[in-house]
Amino acid sequence: MTKEQIEAIRKRAEATxxxxxxxxxxxxxxxxxxxxxxxxxxxxxxxxxxxxSTIKDADFIANAREDIPALLAEVERLRTIIDDLLYDMTNEDCTDQFVINQIHAELIEKLLGGDTH
Structure with a gap:
């Protein structure tokens, strides 16, 4: 999804x-x-x-008020992690296994909160 598409979704959610x-x-x-x-x-x-038309549709719409902003926040969080990873890979010595291991550990920490399994 482009940033423009995400922003359009955010604006629609905020306008509800x-x-x-x-x-x-x-x-x-x-x-x-x-x-x-x-x-x-x-x-x-x-x-x-x-x-x-259905109860399931009503349940989906009722929950969308909270679900859509939560999903948008998660997209933003993941994009920040990707940007940080790309920065590290561009600015660090990725031929050094220690550096690679550090970047990997930081990525796992950011994505999973430290849960490696």
Whole structure:
């Protein structure tokens, strides 16, 4: 994906109705195919966001409000890691096995938080 495509997705996500969305599938019943704003303070519903053909569609849309920004943040994190790796490979002596091992260890730490398995 290009940076422009990611930015367009981010702008669409930011332009949506703010706040948490829900289809109340875990609160009311499993047959709610509408998506609403949800106010945690009052535990009430706000504006209807969508009416869907299926419960699964409603669940997907309700979760998209949090899922899309989380996915965009992960893309940004991974791109930063790639940029750092490319910088290291350009500016370090990659003929030295010790340097390669350091770069590899740093990459694993950044990607997996230190979990090598």
């Amino acid at each position: 109705t703010e706040g948490e969305w829900t289809n109340f599938d875990d609160v009311l019943c499993e047959y709610v195919n509408e998506v609403y704003e949800y106010d945690r303070l009052t535990e009430g519903i706000g504006e209807r966001i969508a009416v869907c």
